[in-house]
Amino acid sequence: MTTRTLEHIGFIGFGIMGKPMALNLINAGWPLWGYARRAESLQPLLQAGARACASPREVAEHAEIIFTMVADTPDVEQVILGEAGLIHGLRLGSVVVDMSTISASVTRRIAATLAAGGVDMLDAPVSGGETGAIQGTLSFMVGGTDSAFQRVLPLFQAMGKNIVHIGSNGAGQIAKSCNQILVAQTIAGVAEALLFAQAAGADPAKVRQALLGGFAYSKILEVHGQRMLDHQFQPGFKAGLHQKDMRIVQEIAAELKLPLPGTALASQWINAVVANGQGELDSSALLTVLEQMAGVKIGELQG
Amino acid sequence: MTTRTLEHIGFIGFGIMGKPMALNLINAGWPLWGYARRAESLQPLLQAGARACASPREVAEHAEIIFTMVADTPDVEQVILGEAGLIHGLRLGSVVVDMSTISASVTRRIAATLAAGGVDMLDAPVSGGETGAIQGTLSFMVGGTDSAFQRVLPLFQAMGKNIVHIGSNGAGQIAKSCNQILVAQTIAGVAEALLFAQAAGADPAKVRQALLGGFAYSKILEVHGQRMLDHQFQPGFKAGLHQKDMRIVQEIAAELKLPLPGTALASQWINAVVANGQGELDSSALLTVLEQMAGVKIGELQG
Numbered sequence: 001m002t003t004r005t006l007e008h009i010g011f012i013g014f015g016i017m018g019k020p021m022a023l024n025l026i027n028a029g030w031p032l033w034g035y036a037r038r039a040e041s042l043q044p045l046l047q048a049g050a051r052a053c054a055s056p057r058e059v060a061e062h063a064e065i066i067f068t069m070v071a072d073t074p075d076v077e078q079v080i081l082g083e084a085g086l087i088h089g090l091r092l093g094s095v096v097v098d099m100s101t102i103s104a105s106v107t108r109r110i111a112a113t114l115a116a117g118g119v120d121m122l123d124a125p126v127s128g129g130e131t132g133a134i135q136g137t138l139s140f141m142v143g144g145t146d147s148a149f150q151r152v153l154p155l156f157q158a159m160g161k162n163i164v165h166i167g168s169n170g171a172g173q174i175a176k177s178c179n180q181i182l183v184a185q186t187i188a189g190v191a192e193a194l195l196f197a198q199a200a201g202a203d204p205a206k207v208r209q210a211l212l213g214g215f216a217y218s219k220i221l222e223v224h225g226q227r228m229l230d231h232q233f234q235p236g237f238k239a240g241l242h243q244k245d246m247r248i249v250q251e252i253a254a255e256l257k258l259p260l261p262g263t264a265l266a267s268q269w270i271n272a273v274v275a276n277g278q279g280e281l282d283s284s285a286l287l288t289v290l291e292q293m294a295g296v297k298i299g300e301l302q303g
Numbered sequence: 304m305t306t307r308t309l310e311h312i313g314f315i316g317f318g319i320m321g322k323p324m325a326l327n328l329i330n331a332g333w334p335l336w337g338y339a340r341r342a343e344s345l346q347p348l349l350q351a352g353a354r355a356c357a358s359p360r361e362v363a364e365h366a367e368i369i370f371t372m373v374a375d376t377p378d379v380e381q382v383i384l385g386e387a388g389l390i391h392g393l394r395l396g397s398v399v400v401d402m403s404t405i406s407a408s409v410t411r412r413i414a415a416t417l418a419a420g421g422v423d424m425l426d427a428p429v430s431g432g433e434t435g436a437i438q439g440t441l442s443f444m445v446g447g448t449d450s451a452f453q454r455v456l457p458l459f460q461a462m463g464k465n466i467v468h469i470g471s472n473g474a475g476q477i478a479k480s481c482n483q484i485l486v487a488q489t490i491a492g493v494a495e496a497l498l499f500a501q502a503a504g505a506d507p508a509k510v511r512q513a514l515l516g517g518f519a520y521s522k523i524l525e526v527h528g529q530r531m532l533d534h535q536f537q538p539g540f541k542a543g544l545h546q547k548d549m550r551i552v553q554e555i556a557a558e559l560k561l562p563l564p565g566t567a568l569a570s571q572w573i574n575a576v577v578a579n580g581q582g583e584l585d586s587s588a589l590l591t592v593l594e595q596m597a598g599v600k601i602g603e604l605q606g
Contacts, residue, residue, distance in 0.1 A: 104503070127517025139517035141510070162516020166509045174505040175513050178496040182519040185492030188565045192488070193481040196552070196566075199559045200407070202477040206469045207444070210478050213465020214430025214442035215540075216485040218521035237518075249499070256502045258597055262491045263499075265565055294561055 006030050009155065010063030010086075012056055012079055013100070014041045016235070017126070018069035020133040021099070021159045023048055025067075028158035033062040056080070060089030065152060066096050072244055073102040080110055092118040095148050097155075099140075101125045101180075101245050104173035104252060111144070111169035120148035123169060125176035126160065127183075129237050137161045141179070143171035177252060180245040184266035184283070186220040191287040194228055199296045205229050224284035228298055233281040233288075240279030243270050309333050312458065313366030313389075315359055315382055316403070317344045319538065320429070321372035323436040324402070324462045326351055328370075331461035336365040359383070363392030368455060369399050375547055376405040383413055395421040398451050400458075402443075404428045404483075404548050407476035407555060414447070414472035423451035426472060428479035429463065430486075432540050440464045444482070446475035480555060483548040487569035487586070489523040494590040497531055502599045508532050527587035531601055536584040536591075543582030546573050 011022045032050045036042040053059045111121040122144035132138040138160035156163045197207040246267040272289040314325045335353045339345040356362045414424040425447035435441040441463035459466045500510040549570040575592040
């Protein structure tokens with residue numbers, strides 16, 4: 001038994017990622033106050049010991065460190081700045097930690113608003129998917145002050161492994177954009193490579209196995225490559241969310257006047273996945289768009 | 304001391320890859336007969352115990368398993384089928400193992416020619432670069448008969464770690480094409496991601512560090528990402544050779560009527576590297592093409 005005084009924490013957003021992350025915080029011993037728009041999504045947390053609040057404002061009144069893990073930029077704005085938002089209950093010296101993947105410029109604006117009221121904000125988007133969230137092995141990319149980062153670090157460590165303080169507010173979101181740039185293009189590259197093997201009459205499963213041992217190794221080849229071989233596209237990470245992230249990347253690139261042709265191409269494949277009605281599938285369903293275009297399907301018997 | 308009788312082996316091609324690979328075979332105890340167009344490139348092998356031959360034909364007369372590791376398709380044709388080529392000295396039951404990266408269709412044609420004379424051929428291109436060649440940790444992607452594969456396996460194991468028998472003749476080359484498809488696109492993806500970080504004011508080194516821990520992890524992000532941060536483009540794997548490999552990929556794709564848009568784009572970047580006079584640099588110099596286009600340079604102080 002430790003005798004340290006644990007800060008009370010708040011948590012908002014219990015989706016595919018948020019739920020296991022919140023459970024890891026509870027299991028590590030922190031008292032957790034939760035709010036969910038749909039009350040039933042809070043149930044498993046209450047069973048694990050969390051306490052329910054009626055609004056984000058009420059979460060802010062009870063907790064000193066408040067995590068948000070919601071879908072998109074407007075959701076974060078609503079939860080933090082909206083009518084019954086955190087901002088109406090936050091206390092001096094509290095920290096808001098947004099782990100959603102949203103616009104870096106909006107993040108900076110919210111952080112400035114909170115700072116004016118004596119509240120620190122960290123942007124701390126994650127990588128590692130549902131598996132990483134459950135196993136507590138997520139990567140955190142963090143933007144904000146060093147003092148806030150140090151204060152929240154033990155909580156990050158209860159949810160993840162590779163925790164990097166990138167820079168000031170917004171820098172975490174920029175790093176996450178880089179992550180999505182790379183993940184999208186690597187998925188597209190793996191899909192083209194496996195499709196090439198299939199079309200050329202080499203067993204894509206053996207090709208994947210061989211490539212895993214060399215410079216072509218990537219986590220995507222290992223995990224999503226296997227999904228592609230199995231045509232098993234249960235998320236994982238939904239194509240609809242990946243599309244949203246790529247939209248953010250391209251908005252920032254346009255602001256910066258930065259050409260990113262490979263990113264643009266991969267984004268179009270993800271758009272096509274969603275256009276095909278597969279937005280709820282894992283973004284590695286990108287393979288099926290290439291299969292359609294090529295008239296070749298992984299795993300088909302070769303004549 | 305073992306008392307097994309080791310087959311005599313032959314080796315042709317002592318470049319950046321071939322030299323350390325041949326040394327690993329010698330150090331593992333095999334008697335090695337070598338031929339080099341430029342006699343001086345054979346010197347370090349002779350000092351290690353290799354014996355010199357005056358032509359590929361003479362290598363074939365002395366050895367039962369003959370490795371070739373040369374630059375391009377015409378070089379392999381010349382060494383095996385040319386005037387003083389292996390074919391004029393090969394004995395019944397010998398095996399020719401071509402570890403070069405060349406055309407799959409030419410590989411199949413050479414294999415058929417050799418098979419008509421009672422000689423097996425394996426295509427066994429590698430991945431892992433100079434470091435893998437020196438450390439004996441290369442990946443081998445092998446095409447050919449199972450009996451030939453089993454016979455050569457102990458020799459592959461002296462040079463590499465992940466050794467996969469993909470399928471029949473040419474299948475190793477197809478797998479290598481898949482490898483190059485993926486390596487090219489991952490290099491391009493890493494370059495765009497780091498450039499995005501730089502342009503958006505986040506430290507690319509910290510972004511790389513964060514991304515290494517999640518789904519964006521790739522060997523390319525680890526190794527070539529660091530090269531990009533350092534603008535250190537000594538090969539490694541030369542852009543000029545990568546260009547050749549991408550030409551092979553695109554020739555096969557055209558034969559197969561297979562559209563590969565991402566591969567095509569990455570190939571154009573590599574063409575640009577060579578066009579810029581950087582064909583002797585590592586293919587991760589692709590970053591500099593994107594930097595030129597974007598007017599942003601990794602590592603520049605940000606204003």
